Amino acid sequence: MQRAAVIMAGGGGTRFWPISRMAAPKQLVKLTGDDVMINETIKHYDHVIGRENTFIVTNEKQAQLMDKVLFDEVDRSHILIEPVQRNTAPCIIYAAMTLKKMYGDALMAVLPADHHIGNIKEYERVINLALDTAEKTDRIVTIGIKPTFPSTGYGYINFSSEASVGTEVYDLLKFVEKPNYDVAKEYVDSGRYLWNSGMFIWKVSVILDYFKKLLPDMYASMEAIFDQLRTPDETKAIEATYPNLEKISVDYGIMEKAEGVYVIPADFGWNDVGSWDSLDNVFTGDSANNIVVGDKTNSILEGCTNTVVFDAVGDKYIAGVGLENSVIVQTKDAILVLNKDKAQDVKKIVDALKESGREDLL
């Protein structure tokens, strides 16, 4: 069956300021690899889906940027443009209807634009297993990450104690919201909880049936313009229809209500690279656990430990003295110095810049 990867890439990513900007969010910058994150993502499933079968749902502004950074192998007609942002359910039905129009039916993998994968071989194997399972069983398949610590930053998935298909595919019992630390610790200790990676695999026909049943208005609106999809009238039809679609996430609108969802517990060095402190889990530090990303001759860390230099431009020389647990970021127009324990507060910088009208820095 035809396979397709759908990447939802509409987000802003303020937690990686000053690297990520409104115009160039996280997925469009080089953060953990040799290429921009969205290309790193596409590379990851080259052998199971193929970059030529990649679809991206994004907004107009980012689409223009993507045109510059994407592999030539990614068909530009595979970039679906949302006229307004309507959360993930509209985004997914748009992609699913597009695939239905193109292929009748297809295996569709919804994959993140901006996560780091440490073990590509294992990732490919798991995605392949998920695609095979979705094809054979007509079920929704999701991938849960085996937790390595009691994170309070992720949603969790509770799964069955016995595999339902083969040895690796389990019944998904329930989704749970981000827990507090004590609850997270219980989850991790129990061995029956996984991190929700936001990766979903299904047949187009299966997910569209769920939409018809669980989000019937949205389904009807999109079905009404099905004939215009992949025609010169598509843009006009989408622009008329999209703003009226319900703002709802696929997690809340479909996943939490769907029955018989499968989950594959996985361990492929996943990291959602959610904020500056998560680079520690992606790069290997030196003997003092310091990490330099960028031109390594352009900085010096004297008596520093557990410190990251992220040098995106290399124009000003960077010297750190006596720092602990810190991040120094240099871009063309900004310098960020961060205590890793406060990595979430980078958002406050972005908020303050908005308030003070510094559009040039956003």
Added chain:
Amino acid sequence: MQRAAVIMAGGGGTRFWPISRMAAPKQLVKLTGDDVMINETIKHYDHVIGRENTFIVTNEKQAQLMDKVLFDEVDRSHILIEPVQRNTAPCIIYAAMTLKKMYGDALMAVLPADHHIGNIKEYERVINLALDTAEKTDRIVTIGIKPTFPSTGYGYINFSSEASVGTEVYDLLKFVEKPNYDVAKEYVDSGRYLWNSGMFIWKVSVILDYFKKLLPDMYASMEAIFDQLRTPDETKAIEATYPNLEKISVDYGIMEKAEGVYVIPADFGWNDVGSWDSLDNVFTGDSANNIVVGDKTNSILEGCTNTVVFDAVGDKYIAGVGLENSVIVQTKDAILVLNKDKAQDVKKIVDALKESGREDLL
């Protein structure tokens, strides 16, 4: 009697990298005031000596830079150029001989190029008192700073319990080297010790007599070229003589051996601005004790305490998040991020840059 200020300005100042450089050391940069430090210094005694009576002893490289930064009122013929650096005794005899040639005799105040003075009025008053005392008594007068904490970074001066002249001029009993903390604490608690400020006031005739007696070879060498001073032959004569002068400090060569030295205990908000952490004592912080030097609209400190931003150029926006006790410095070509407790280690950065041949950053 003619009064003259002599500023010794030959030093490098690696502890303020990246602001201070080999070519532009501390005294030639704006650090604590509206102007470069040497001009701030000259301003300080406008009312007691006058900037037109300022003499500067420096090297060729810095002399060229000074020509650009100095007040127009400072006579360019008052810049005395050392062909090689020979410590402070040669520097002072060169200046003293010059003043003798120009004025026969004069009151000479040796003042630092790069110290911060918080209370100018009081400083002027003390310098004036020192000049008057030197004039009336033919003694060497030095200024000791009333210690505010048991510093291990300064030499100390032990002084008599009773004033010898008026109510403020004491006998200097002895100079002592930088002590360890316990000793420093004893000194401060005793009330009989002062910090050695390196400010000396004397008559030219008096200090030259000391040279004749205590450093007779140096005296003879300089006396031999006395006729050439202030003539077109001066440069040639100095270049021939200077390299042969003994490398010795005025403290060791004269001061510690001189008898009958007076000291004036003083308190005029003195700070030698020795390293990045000393800016705390010069500037007043905000409610979180943060200090921004430079364009205040070009940085933001979110959840930071006791942190300094020193922005010499303002081209890249600076954001600090969750920092404590830190210094961020931006210059045209470098960024320094420093834990204040390690302020002395900035020197190691300079050493490392030297070793790796980064002359462009020195």
